[in-house]
Amino acid sequence: xxxxxxxxxxxxxxxxxxxSFGGVKALTNISFDVREGEIRAIxxxxxxxxxxxxxxxxxxxxxxxxxxxxxxxxxxxxxxxQAASQGIARTFQNIALFRGMTTLDNVMTGRNLKMKRNFLWxxxxxxxxxxxxxxxxxxxxxxxxxxxxxxxxxxxVGRLPYGxxxxxxxxxxxAAEPDMLLLDEPMAGMNHEEKEDMxxxxxxxxxxxxxxxxxxxxxxxxxxxxxxxxxVLDYGEKIADGEPDDxxxxxxxxxxxxxxxxx
Amino acid sequence: MFYREAGQFKSTYQSDQAIFPIxxxxxxxxxxxxxxxxxxxxxxxxxxxxxxxIPFYVLALAAIGLNILTGYAGQVSLGTGAFMAVGAYATYKxxxxxxxxxxxxxxxxSGFFTAAVGMIFGVPSLRIKGxxxxxxxLAAQFFVLWVxxxxxxxxxxxxxxxxxxxxxxxxxxxxxxxxxxxxxRYYVVLTFLVVFALAxxxxxxxxxxxxxxxxxxxxxxxxxxxxxxxxTKILAFAISxxxxxxxxxxxxxxxxxxxxxxxxxxxxxxFPVLFMIIIGGLGSVLGSILGAGFITLLxxxxxxxxxxxxxxxGTELQKHIEEIIFGVMIIYFLIVEPAGxxxxxxxxxxxxxxxxxxx
Amino acid sequence: xxxxxxxxxxxxxxxxxxxxxxxxxVIGGLxxxxxxxxxxxxxxxxxxASGVFNYAQxxxxxxxxxxxxxxxxxxVPLILAIILTMAVMIGVAYLIERFMLRKLVNQAQIILFxxxxxxxxxxxxxxxxxxxxxxxxxxxxxxxxxxEIGGILMSSFDLFAAVTAAILVAVLAVFFQKTAVxxxxxxxxxDHQAALSVGIPLKTIWVIVWSVAGFVALVAGxxxxxxxxxxxSLVLIALKALPVLILGGFESVPGAIIGGLLIGVFEKVxxxxxxxxxxGAIEGWFAYMAALVFLMFRPQGLFGEKIIxxx
Numbered sequence: 001x002x003x004x005x006x007x008x009x010x011x012x013x014x015x016x017x018x019x020s021f022g023g024v025k026a027l028t029n030i031s032f033d034v035r036e037g038e039i040r041a042i043x044x045x046x047x048x049x050x051x052x053x054x055x056x057x058x059x060x061x062x063x064x065x066x067x068x069x070x071x072x073x074x075x076x077x078x079x080x081x082q083a084a085s086q087g088i089a090r091t092f093q094n095i096a097l098f099r100g101m102t103t104l105d106n107v108m109t110g111r112n113l114k115m116k117r118n119f120l121w122x123x124x125x126x127x128x129x130x131x132x133x134x135x136x137x138x139x140x141x142x143x144x145x146x147x148x149x150x151x152x153x154x155x156x157v158g159r160l161p162y163g164x165x166x167x168x169x170x171x172x173x174x175a176a177e178p179d180m181l182l183l184d185e186p187m188a189g190m191n192h193e194e195k196e197d198m199x200x201x202x203x204x205x206x207x208x209x210x211x212x213x214x215x216x217x218x219x220x221x222x223x224x225x226x227x228x229x230x231x232v233l234d235y236g237e238k239i240a241d242g243e244p245d246d247x248x249x250x251x252x253x254x255x256x257x258x259x260x261x262x263x
Numbered sequence: 264m265f266y267r268e269a270g271q272f273k274s275t276y277q278s279d280q281a282i283f284p285i286x287x288x289x290x291x292x293x294x295x296x297x298x299x300x301x302x303x304x305x306x307x308x309x310x311x312x313x314x315x316x317i318p319f320y321v322l323a324l325a326a327i328g329l330n331i332l333t334g335y336a337g338q339v340s341l342g343t344g345a346f347m348a349v350g351a352y353a354t355y356k357x358x359x360x361x362x363x364x365x366x367x368x369x370x371x372x373s374g375f376f377t378a379a380v381g382m383i384f385g386v387p388s389l390r391i392k393g394x395x396x397x398x399x400x401l402a403a404q405f406f407v408l409w410v411x412x413x414x415x416x417x418x419x420x421x422x423x424x425x426x427x428x429x430x431x432x433x434x435x436x437x438x439x440x441x442x443x444x445x446x447x448r449y450y451v452v453l454t455f456l457v458v459f460a461l462a463x464x465x466x467x468x469x470x471x472x473x474x475x476x477x478x479x480x481x482x483x484x485x486x487x488x489x490x491x492x493x494x495t496k497i498l499a500f501a502i503s504x505x506x507x508x509x510x511x512x513x514x515x516x517x518x519x520x521x522x523x524x525x526x527x528x529x530x531x532x533x534f535p536v537l538f539m540i541i542i543g544g545l546g547s548v549l550g551s552i553l554g555a556g557f558i559t560l561l562x563x564x565x566x567x568x569x570x571x572x573x574x575x576x577g578t579e580l581q582k583h584i585e586e587i588i589f590g591v592m593i594i595y596f597l598i599v600e601p602a603g604x605x606x607x608x609x610x611x612x613x614x615x616x617x618x619x620x621x622x
Numbered sequence: 623x624x625x626x627x628x629x630x631x632x633x634x635x636x637x638x639x640x641x642x643x644x645x646x647x648v649i650g651g652l653x654x655x656x657x658x659x660x661x662x663x664x665x666x667x668x669x670x671a672s673g674v675f676n677y678a679q680x681x682x683x684x685x686x687x688x689x690x691x692x693x694x695x696x697x698v699p700l701i702l703a704i705i706l707t708m709a710v711m712i713g714v715a716y717l718i719e720r721f722m723l724r725k726l727v728n729q730a731q732i733i734l735f736x737x738x739x740x741x742x743x744x745x746x747x748x749x750x751x752x753x754x755x756x757x758x759x760x761x762x763x764x765x766x767x768x769x770e771i772g773g774i775l776m777s778s779f780d781l782f783a784a785v786t787a788a789i790l791v792a793v794l795a796v797f798f799q800k801t802a803v804x805x806x807x808x809x810x811x812x813d814h815q816a817a818l819s820v821g822i823p824l825k826t827i828w829v830i831v832w833s834v835a836g837f838v839a840l841v842a843g844x845x846x847x848x849x850x851x852x853x854x855s856l857v858l859i860a861l862k863a864l865p866v867l868i869l870g871g872f873e874s875v876p877g878a879i880i881g882g883l884l885i886g887v888f889e890k891v892x893x894x895x896x897x898x899x900x901x902g903a904i905e906g907w908f909a910y911m912a913a914l915v916f917l918m919f920r921p922q923g924l925f926g927e928k929i930i931x932x933x
Contacts, residue, residue, distance in 0.1 A: 058487060100479070112474055399917065538739070594744075
C-alpha cells in the first residue's frame with residue numbers, strides 16, 4: 001500500500017490554540033493539522049505541554065484561545081464526553097483503567113457509548129438487551145484477539161503487570177472503533193521488547209483499521225521510525241513540524257533536546 | 264472435586280455471559296430458592312418471621328439499593344433512611360387515597376416516587392465527591408424526616424403522628440396491616456427480594472453496571488471515553504432510591520405495621536444498611552444479602568446467647584455489652600476481611616474448585 | 623405575597639426592629655459555634671494525620687466527660703480528675719492505634735470510617751457501663767451568671783468557654799507550627815509514605831494525634847457537659863459538627879474554627895428569625911442544607927484550594 005493512498009484529507013485542524021492555568025501558560029499559539037490515516041507524533045522534552053495539547057484535543061481542557069476542528073466540525077469549547085461520541089479515543093500517560101473491573105469489562109466500557117438499551121431492558125436481561133450485549137461482546141472479543149490478551153480476559157486489571165495494563169488500555173480505546181486515536185506516551189516505562197510489541201500494534205491498528213493516530217512520546221528514536229509527520233513542542237511553543245528526517249535535522253529541536261539555554 | 268467448571272464448555276458468548284455460568288452455581292441457587300419458598304415456611308414460627316426473616320429480607324432489599332449507589336457507582340450515601348421513609352410515606356398516602364389500588368402496584372409506584380426524590384438529591388454528586396457527598400446526603404436524611412414530622416398531610420393528620428398500614432389483599436390474601444398472617448407477609452417480602460435482586464444483578468452486569476463501575480473507579484477516564492457523569496450518577500441515585508423506597512414501604516407495611524419518622528433514623532437505618540453492604544461486600548448483590556443477614560442476626564444472637572449459656576444480667580447492662588460486642592465485631596471483621604463476605608464466598612469457591620489438590 | 627413576606631421581608635424587619643436582640647442572638651450563636659468548632663477540630667486533627675474520618679469523635683466527647691464526672695463523683699479533686707481523664711484518653715489512643723489503625727493501614731477510607739462507627743459503639747457501651755447512663759451534673763466551679771455589657775446580655779460561663787477554646791486553639795497552633803512533633807504531624811498529613819521514608823515514626827504520631835484529639839474531646843466535654851449536663855445526647859453533637867466540616871474543609875484547622883462559628887451564628891439566627899415561618903425545629907437540618915448549597919458553588923470548601931484535575 002503506497003503512502004499516498006493511505007493518507008487522506010485533513011481530519012483534525014488545530015488553530016492558534018493557547019492554554020493557561022491561572023498565570024501559567026501551558027500552550028502558546030499552537031497550530032498544526034492531522035490527516036486522515038496518518039500517524040502523527042507530538043514530541044518534546046518533559047513539561048513541553050504535550051499532554052496538555054492532547055487534553056485540549058479531546059475536550060478535557062478548554063483552550064483559552066484558538067479553535068480545534070475535527071471532521072469539519074469546529075469547537076472552541078466542548079464537554080469532555082462529547083469527544084468520544086465524535087470518534088476520538090485515547091490512552092493515558094499514567095494508566096487510567098478501571099482497576100476494580102476485569103479486562104473484558106474494561107474493553108466493553110469502550111463500547112458503552114454504542115449501547116442504547118435502557119435500564120429496564122437491562123434489568124429484565126431479555127430480548128434486545130441480550131442481543132445488544134452479545135453483539136458488543138463479539139466486537140470486544142475481536143479487539144481482545146487482535147491485541148492477544150485472551151488469557152487475561154477475566155482477570156481484574158488492578159492485578160495485571162504494567163505492560164499488560166497498557167495493552168488493555170489500548171484495547172479499551174480500540175473497542176470504541178475510533179476515527180482518531182490519541183496515545184499519551186504508549187511506550188513509557190516499557191522494556192525494549194514491550195516497546196517493539198507496542199510499535200507493532202500501533203502500526204497494525206493504523207494499517208488494518210485505517211485509524212488516524214496521534215501519539216506523544218519524549219523518546220525520539222521510537223517515534224521517528226513509525227510516524228509520518230512530527231510536531232515538536234518546547235515550553236508550550238511549537239518549534240518544528242514536518243517529516244521525521246527534517247525534524248531530526250532541525251537546529252532548534254536539537255537545542256531543545258540537548259538543553260540549550262532559552263533567552 | 265464436585266465443584267468444577269472443567270467439562271462445561273461454552274460454545275457461545277451467550278452462555279459465557281449467563282448470570283451463573285457454572286452449573287453447580289445454578290443448582291445451588293435453585294436449592295436456596297426451594298428452601299426459602301418451601302423449606303422455611305414448613306418449620307418457621309411467628310417469632311422467626313417477625314424477628315428474623317422479614318426484617319432480614321426487607322433490609323437486604325435496601326442494602327441492594329445502597330450497594331447500587333455506593334458499591335457500584337461509588338457514591339457514598341448516609342441518606343438511606345430518608346429514601347426508605349419517602350417510600351413508606353408515599354405508600355401510606357397512595358394506599359389510603361386509593362384503597363382499591365392493588366398494594367403491589369402501590370409499592371412499585373412509591374418506588375418510582377422515591378426515585379424522583381433521589382434524583383433531586385443526586386444532583387449535588389456532580390460537584391461534590393467522597394465524604395463531602397456523604398455528609399451532603401445527611402442533609403437529605405434530616406430534611407426529609409423533618410418534613411414528614413412537620414407536615415400533617417403526610418400522616419393524614421393522625422393525632423399520634425404515626426402512619427399505620429391499612430389492611431390490603433393480594434389475590435384475596437391479606438398481606439398488610441396488623442391482621443395479616445406472617446407467612447403471607449413473608450412471601451410478599453421474599454418475592455420482592457428475589458425479583459429485584461435478579462434485576463439488580465442484571466443491571467450490574469450489563470453496560471449500565473459497567474458505566475457505574477467506571478465512574479466509581481476513575482471518573483475522569485470514564486468521562487473521556489464517553490460516559491456522561493451526570494446521567495450515570497443520577498441514574499444510580501434513581502435506581503438506588505427506587506430499591507430503598509420499595510424496601511421502606513415493605514418495612515412499614517409488611518413488618519412494623521405502623522411507625523413514626525424515628526423508625527427511619529440515621530442510627531436505625533442509614534448506618535446499619537451501610538454496615539450491611541460493607542460487611543457483605545461493596546459492589547456485590549449477593550454480598551448485600553449476606554451482609555443484611557449478618558447485621559440483622561447479630562443483635563438477636565447477642566441478646567439470646569447469654570441466657571442460653573446461663574448468664575443473666577440487667578437489661579441496661581446487657582444492652583451496653585451488646586453495643587460493645589457489636590462494635591468490636593465490626594472492627595474485627597473489617598480488619599480480617601475488608602472486602603466482605605462476598606470475597607470469602609469467592610475464596611471458598613476457588614478452594615472448592617481446586618479441592619482436593621491445594622494448588 | 624403572604625409567603626414571600628414571612629420568608630423574605632418579615633425576618634429582616636424583625637432584625638432591624640431590635641439590633642440589640644439581633645446582637646444577642648449572634649453572640650449566642652458564636653457561643654454555640656465555639657462548641658461546634660471544638661468538636662470539628664478533633665475531627666480535623668485526626669483526618670489530617672491519619673486520613674480517618676473519625677465518626678467516634680462525638681462518643682469520645684461523651685466518654686471523656688463521663689470519665690471526668692465519674693472520677694469527681696468519687697471525690698477526686700477537679701485538677702487531678704482532669705489529669706487522670708487525660709491519662710485515660712492517652713491510653714485509649716494507644717489502644718486504638720495498637721488494635722485498630724495498625725491493622726487497617728492502606729485500607730480504603732470508607733472501611734476506616736466504618737471502623738470508627740464500630741469504635742463509636744464501643745465508646746458508648748464502655749462509658750455507660752463504667753460510669754452509669756443517667757444524666758449527670760458537671761460542676762467545674764464556673765458560675766453561669768448573666769451580666770450586661772453595653773446593654774447586651776451575656777453569660778459568664780459562655781464567656782469562659784469561648785476564652786478557653788481560643789486558648790486551646792492558640793496552643794494547638796503553636797504546637798503544630800513550632801514544635802518538632804507538630805512538624806512531623808504535618809509531614810504525615812501530607813504524605814504517609816514520604817514521612818516514613820524520612821524516618822518519622824508513623825505509629826507514635828498516630829498515638830499522639832489521637833491523644834490530642836482526646837484532649838480536645840475532653841475540653842469540649844467539659845464545656846458542653848458543664849452547660850447541659852453529661853448525657854448520652856453529647857454523642858449527637860458529632861452530627862452537628864459535620865456541616866462545619868464540609869463548610870470548612872476536612873483538612874483545615876482554621877476552616878474548622880471559622881466554619882464552626884459561622885454555622886453556630888447561622889443556625890441561631892435562622893432558628894430565631896425563620897424558625898417560626900417553617901414551623902420550628904429546623905436546626906436539625908438547616909445547617910446541612912446551608913453547607914450543601916455553599917458546596918455547590920464552592921466545592922473545595924472555605925479554605926481549600928481550587929482543584930485542578932489532571933490525567
